[in-house]
Amino acid sequence: MNTAPPPFLLRLIGAGLVVSAGLHALPAQAWSLTVAAASRRVFLHVGNGTADGNNGTVNLVSANLTAAQLLSGTPQAMTSNSTQSTSLYGDGYSTCPTPSTQVIIGASYRRSNPGNGPASATLRVTSPASLTNAAGDTIPFSQISWTVSAAGSSAPNVISAGTFNGATQTLATVPANTYIENCHTFSYANSAIRAAGTYNGRVTYTLSSP
Template sequence: MKPPILSPRRLAALGLVVLCLGQIATAHAWSLSIASAPRRVFLHVGNGTLDADNGTVNLVSANLSAVQLLSGTAQPMTSNSTQSRSLYGDNYTTCPNPATQVMVGASYRRTNNNHPASATLRVTSPANLTNAAGDTIPFSQISWTVSAPGSGVPNVIPAGTFNGGTQTLATVPANRYIENCHSFIYANSAIRAAGTYTGQVTYTLSSP
């Protein structure tokens, strides 16, 4: 059965929650050439299904004790993703510990040189995370590092910090799949009111 042809734009969402309780040997799929096909894009963030829609929205969270909150020390965030193996190529373990990592992968295919030469991967975040009382934490308090065990291009999608807007993360050339593993960190640079703060970011892969 042929995989579905996807539109020139694809979205994936990643839920981010901060809980502040102040009380192939040479062809691993990090940057992999893939067969040309009618123009399509594919994107997954966390749990995904190859060349098909998957409505999963994974959650990244940090549950801070009063001691951690008062320490001012940056705190690693955990994930409910279970995706450890690449969706393309050799089924390689790109994210050995999905409980603290989120796999991000994107591909762009085309057969016609009249089509755009590449697709663009972006992420959009709101200005703040908010709690039920209306208190806020700037989304810029959350950053991410990247990794891809054994890869010569672990930063094919680079590390960064959310900015409360839309950021361009990477360019995906024609007939290529890129992938790595993201680990999120809460800066914890100021004392916040107790509560559960939530926000959602959206990743977009698009070709004009």
């Protein structure tokens, strides 16, 4: 008699890293806007955050699969423990209406005119090769992908959609004196039956300008 494998929990732990001083909030209406020139600085938030960038919250994206879901081979939507639905850029615009299934990501780069510093900053994400459980079993990070959206925006790909590759990936180039944001919705490919357990992995988002 065949026995269905037990359920397992897949957890993607995301961390945002502010590389330089944070920005103060300014009015915003959508996912991309021009901001006033100022001394050179970058600002990044992933999920729950604060406008000054001083927030140590690390949000969790997860998929808790039943045996039937695991055996189906069907991609599975992942949920989020983020509660951040509104833009951190000052006007409370609801960029991510359902944070339980979305993670809001926003990035800004400022520099003084006529040109104090590089013309842009780069938003990247770094993932390890695999998620692992307590028994040492692994799942390739390439099993997790994400789509992007932004409520009220006609161009939601301001930050790229993609699939983790176990390395560092470039998501966006942020021009000087620009703020961008959108929502990421994650999915587990579920392309193979895995051993039971809770699989954990951590990705880190960075925004930097040389």
